[in-house]
Amino acid sequence: MTAAVRRRRAIALTAALAAASSGAWAAAPGQGDKPAKAGMSATASTPVVAPKPAVAPKAAPALKAGPKRAAPKATAGPRVATPTPGVAGLTEPPSSQIEPPGQSEDKQPKADPSGLSGSNRPQGQQALAVSDAKQAGRSPKKATRLRTASPTATPATTTPTAQASATPTAAAPVIAPVTDPPTSASPPAQPDPVTRPARPGGRVTAPTSGPTAFGSDAAPLALTPSAAALTDSDAGSATRGPRAEQRPDAKPAAPRTITRTITRVLELVPPAVWLAIGALAVLGIILALATAVQTVRRRRLEAVRQALVADVGVLQSVLLPVLPGEIGGATLTAAYRPAEGLAAGGDFFDAFELYGGRTAVIVGDVAGHGREVVPLTAAVRYSLRAYLEAGLSPRAVLNVAGNVLAGQLAGRQVTVIVAIHDPKSGHLTYACAGHWPPLILGVPGTAVTACSSPPLGAGLPTGRRQTTVAMGPGSVACFFTDGLTDVVVPDGRLGLHGLRSEIEALGPDRSAQQILERVVAVSEGQPDDMAACVLVPLAPPAEAEPLRVDELEVDTAALAGSRVGRFLRSGGVEEADTAHVLEQARLVCERAGGAVVAVRTDGDGVTVRVTEPVTATLRLAARRADAEAVAA
Amino acid sequence: MTPTCNGTFSITDETEPWGRVICARGELDITAVPELRTHLGDALAAGARLLLLDFDAVTFIDSVSLAAIVAAERRMGPDGRLAIATGHPYVLLILEAGGLDDVIEVFSTRDEAEAALLE
Numbered sequence: 001m002t003a004a005v006r007r008r009r010a011i012a013l014t015a016a017l018a019a020a021s022s023g024a025w026a027a028a029p030g031q032g033d034k035p036a037k038a039g040m041s042a043t044a045s046t047p048v049v050a051p052k053p054a055v056a057p058k059a060a061p062a063l064k065a066g067p068k069r070a071a072p073k074a075t076a077g078p079r080v081a082t083p084t085p086g087v088a089g090l091t092e093p094p095s096s097q098i099e100p101p102g103q104s105e106d107k108q109p110k111a112d113p114s115g116l117s118g119s120n121r122p123q124g125q126q127a128l129a130v131s132d133a134k135q136a137g138r139s140p141k142k143a144t145r146l147r148t149a150s151p152t153a154t155p156a157t158t159t160p161t162a163q164a165s166a167t168p169t170a171a172a173p174v175i176a177p178v179t180d181p182p183t184s185a186s187p188p189a190q191p192d193p194v195t196r197p198a199r200p201g202g203r204v205t206a207p208t209s210g211p212t213a214f215g216s217d218a219a220p221l222a223l224t225p226s227a228a229a230l231t232d233s234d235a236g237s238a239t240r241g242p243r244a245e246q247r248p249d250a251k252p253a254a255p256r257t258i259t260r261t262i263t264r265v266l267e268l269v270p271p272a273v274w275l276a277i278g279a280l281a282v283l284g285i286i287l288a289l290a291t292a293v294q295t296v297r298r299r300r301l302e303a304v305r306q307a308l309v310a311d312v313g314v315l316q317s318v319l320l321p322v323l324p325g326e327i328g329g330a331t332l333t334a335a336y337r338p339a340e341g342l343a344a345g346g347d348f349f350d351a352f353e354l355y356g357g358r359t360a361v362i363v364g365d366v367a368g369h370g371r372e373v374v375p376l377t378a379a380v381r382y383s384l385r386a387y388l389e390a391g392l393s394p395r396a397v398l399n400v401a402g403n404v405l406a407g408q409l410a411g412r413q414v415t416v417i418v419a420i421h422d423p424k425s426g427h428l429t430y431a432c433a434g435h436w437p438p439l440i441l442g443v444p445g446t447a448v449t450a451c452s453s454p455p456l457g458a459g460l461p462t463g464r465r466q467t468t469v470a471m472g473p474g475s476v477a478c479f480f481t482d483g484l485t486d487v488v489v490p491d492g493r494l495g496l497h498g499l500r501s502e503i504e505a506l507g508p509d510r511s512a513q514q515i516l517e518r519v520v521a522v523s524e525g526q527p528d529d530m531a532a533c534v535l536v537p538l539a540p541p542a543e544a545e546p547l548r549v550d551e552l553e554v555d556t557a558a559l560a561g562s563r564v565g566r567f568l569r570s571g572g573v574e575e576a577d578t579a580h581v582l583e584q585a586r587l588v589c590e591r592a593g594g595a596v597v598a599v600r601t602d603g604d605g606v607t608v609r610v611t612e613p614v615t616a617t618l619r620l621a622a623r624r625a626d627a628e629a630v631a632a
Numbered sequence: 633m634t635p636t637c638n639g640t641f642s643i644t645d646e647t648e649p650w651g652r653v654i655c656a657r658g659e660l661d662i663t664a665v666p667e668l669r670t671h672l673g674d675a676l677a678a679g680a681r682l683l684l685l686d687f688d689a690v691t692f693i694d695s696v697s698l699a700a701i702v703a704a705e706r707r708m709g710p711d712g713r714l715a716i717a718t719g720h721p722y723v724l725l726i727l728e729a730g731g732l733d734d735v736i737e738v739f740s741t742r743d744e745a746e747a748a749l750l751e
Contacts, residue, residue: 367699413699415730434695434730454731458699459706462731482695486661493659493692495722496729527662528694563734 315374319348319381320531327351328359329423330535335512337520337530339483346373346414347481347531348381352389357423360388363479363533364416364435367455373412380405380414380456394418394431395551396614399463402433402456409457416456417479421471421535426544428477428535431466434458436482439500442475445601448550451567464554470547473540476510478503483530484515487523494523510534548601553613556589564597571599572606584610643667645674650750651682653742657689660697668697672704681711682749686742687718698730705735713737717745 320336332351346366354360362384366377383405387397397418405414417438419430430438434455437447453462471477480499487494494502502518503510512532520526550571554564559582568578581597588595592612600607643664646653652675660668675683685701687693705714715737718724727733739745 365695367696411703413695413702415695432729432731434698434732436729449725449729451734452729452731454702454734455695455699458702458732458735460702460731460735465731486692486694493722496725558734561734 319374319377321350323351326538328353328357328421329538330359330421331538332359332361332533332535333511333513334533335516335531337483337516337526339526339529346377347483347529348377349479349531349533350381350385351533351535352385354388354420355391359421359423359535360385361419361421361479361533361535362388362416363481363531364414365481365483365529365531367413367415376409376412376414379408380416384416384418388418388420393466393614394420394429395463395466395553397463398431398433398453398456399461399553402453402460402462405456406459411457411459413458414456415482419477419479419535421477421537423537423539424541426471426537426541427468427547428471429466429468431463433462436480436485436496437467439478439480439496439503440469440471440475441478441500441504442473443469443471443548444546445548448567448570448599450570451552451563464552466551468547468549468551470544471537471540472544472546473542474508475537475540476508477535478510478512478515479533479535480515481529481531483526483528484519484532486528487519487530488525488527489523494519545603549598551596551598553594553596554585554589555594556586559586559589568597568599568608571608572601573599573608574606577608581608581610588612643671645671647678648746650746651684652678652680653684653686655686659692660687660690661692661694662696665696665700669700672700676704676707681708681713683708683712683714684742684745684749685714685716686745687716687720687723688742690718690723691720693723693726695730698726698732701736702732713749715739715745715749717742 320334323332323334325331325333334349334351336347336349346368348362348364348366350360350362352360362381364377364380364384366373366380380401383401384397387400388394392400398416413434415433415435417430417432417435419428419438421428428438428440431453433453437449437452440447447467451465453464454460456462485494485496485499489498499519502522503515506514506518512534515532515534516530519530550567552564552567558564564582564585565578568581569575573581585595585597588610594613596611596613598609598611600609642658643654643656646655654668654671654675656664656668658664672683683704701714701716705712708714716727717739718727719740724738727736727738737745737748739748
């Protein structure tokens with residue numbers, strides 16, 4: 001029994017709490033019942049407003065005003081009084097509530113909320129739930145009791161309020177607290193008055209107007225309290241709601257909450273951000289793949305590069321042999337410098353000893369760079385070497401080579417110089433094909449460039465010119481490719497004269513390597529390969545007198561032009577003698593098919609000699625090749 | 633009658649009543665060769681029988697450029713004429729030492745070259 005009372009009190013407390021929080025009911029605890037009645041009657045009198053919860057605020061101020069004034073009691077009182085006797089069934093709940101005010105101020109609110117909650121079904125449920133929550137928050141024991149009590153109470157209440165609550169349906173649990181008292185009605189004095197009237201009222205009104213009474217009266221009642229309950233529930237949920245949630249959650253442990261928060265956070269991420277994250281992820285993957293591919297490629301390229309370096313080394317050794325310091329009766333140095341990087345260019349040189357201690361030198365340049373010229377360069381180099389070793393003069397070598405190699409060169413031009421140094425005579429004999437003549441230091445005079453022969457592979461007869469120079473003590477012959485003269489210098493290109501100046505500036509002990517280094521030092525750019533050979537006679541004959549012989553092989557067609565005359569003049573032949581020389585040459589050509597005009601300059605002056613070409617076989621080969629070239 | 637070449641380095645075409653003129657200026661090295669080849673090829677494709685290379689403003693010719701010029705002269709055949717007009721001593725030296733003054737007529741000025749070609 002006591003337990004029942006406690007329960008009832010607990011319920012009443014929760015209801016009071018709910019009401020107190022609203023402010024309307026707690027405002028006049030002392031005069032409690034009257035204002036309450038006034039409020040109730042007021043609400044009852046305005047049933048139209050009642051059902052709408054939105055009107056609740058309006059009613060609330062009316063209630064507030066009520067308690068403050070003493071007068072409203074009188075007005076409110078009679079109104080309530082009349083309904084009770086007149087419409088017993090209708091005013092039953094109010095009348096029952098009127099009684100308690102006198103007894104206890106607390107209980108009125110208690111009873112009211114219960115009725116309120118009952119009237120406003122969903123809201124009332126909320127209010128109850130809130131009160132439960134409140135109690136749960138405050139004292140777990142009470143909360144558990146209530147929870148257990150309410151289910152048990154509901155079946156109990158079904159009998160008394162069955163008629164009343166049966167129709168409202170959802171009201172059943174809500175009414176529970178109200179109907180709870182009947183079970184525990186007898187023991188406490190206070191509850192009894194409250195519950196007793198409720199019971200009979202419930203019984204009496206139940207069949208006829210029970211539901212309607214509850215519906216009409218309770219509904220208006222529900223307005224303010226429900227509003228209060230609502231506000232309370234809002235406030236409660238704000239403050240205590242979380243607590244109630246935490247408890248059940250506290251049992252499982254933290255990970256769940258973490259995962260929950262993570263999922264919540266993830267839910268909050270907008271799709272645009274998801275897209276951005278996805279794009280970044282894809283980008284990252286692409287970049288990672290790209291770097292991986294790059295790394296693999298770099299390693300592969302490095303391997304290829306090393307292989308190429310090895311290959312180029314082999315190729316360059318074919319084109320650019322390592323020369324022994326002394327060849328025959330001369331010291332020879334050679335050097336090569338590619339235009340760029342690993343490119344095995346078209347420059348080549350060779351030097352070797354010929355019969356009689358003579359030294360042969362070849363320096364050439366196949367037009368173009370790269371691998372495709374390497375086979376041609378090798379072919380040219382070994383062809384020239386073969387002709388030299390066969391005993392041909394430099395001019396003859398170029399003449400034959402120009403004819404023989406024309407097909408292989410396929411239009412690619414090769415400039416080359418071929419030279420033979422005879423240590424016994426101290427004479428250096430050389431022939432050029434579209435190539436710079438050597439720079440011979442320590443020898444008076446300069447090279448005659450008139451009527452120079454065109455390059456190999458140009459489709460033109462070549463190997464027509466040859467020069468012999470006596471190299472005395474201190475003389476040096478420098479053979480080089482146009483890479484040296486074509487280097488870029490501040491005022492243009494180094495040029496032939498500039499190169500000569502640089503070589504002379506080096507002093508007596510000049511090697512090919514030193515020359516290249518010097519040229520590189522003074523230049524701003526090296527657009528072409530550079531190759532150089534330096535020949536220094538070991539034991540030049542001291543008694544050798546200065547000598548220079550320029551030879552030009554001519555044919556009838558050449559004599560018709562002005563070139564031979566120019567050649568003679570540049571060699572120092574007097575104008576008056578030129579016509580005679582040309583006539584001589586014409587005669588020889590008619591007889592032998594060709595003629596060699598040689599201008600000799602020595603201590604005795606300039607002498608000209610016209611002779612027949614050296615060998616019949618060479619002449620035949622040259623003629624055939626010339627005929628083919630003209631036909632082409 | 634003697635339009636001059638303009639620009640720091642350039643190769644231009646001029647079509648005269650008697651033939652074609654390729655006017656170059658600057659240094660004819662391996663970087664200029666492709667352009668030179670293009671102009672020479674255009675002139676040959678146009679069927680020019682007289683081709684004058686006005687190199688009066690050319691200060692340098694390398695072996696590759698010379699090879700291109702010689703190749704053009706070879707393609708013109710026996711009835712074609714290719715002349716170079718240049719007064720630059722180093723260019724003249726290059727042409728002479730290259731042994732090309734035999735197949736390519738060299739004149740000191742453009743007027744002189746034109747007069748010779750129109751004979």
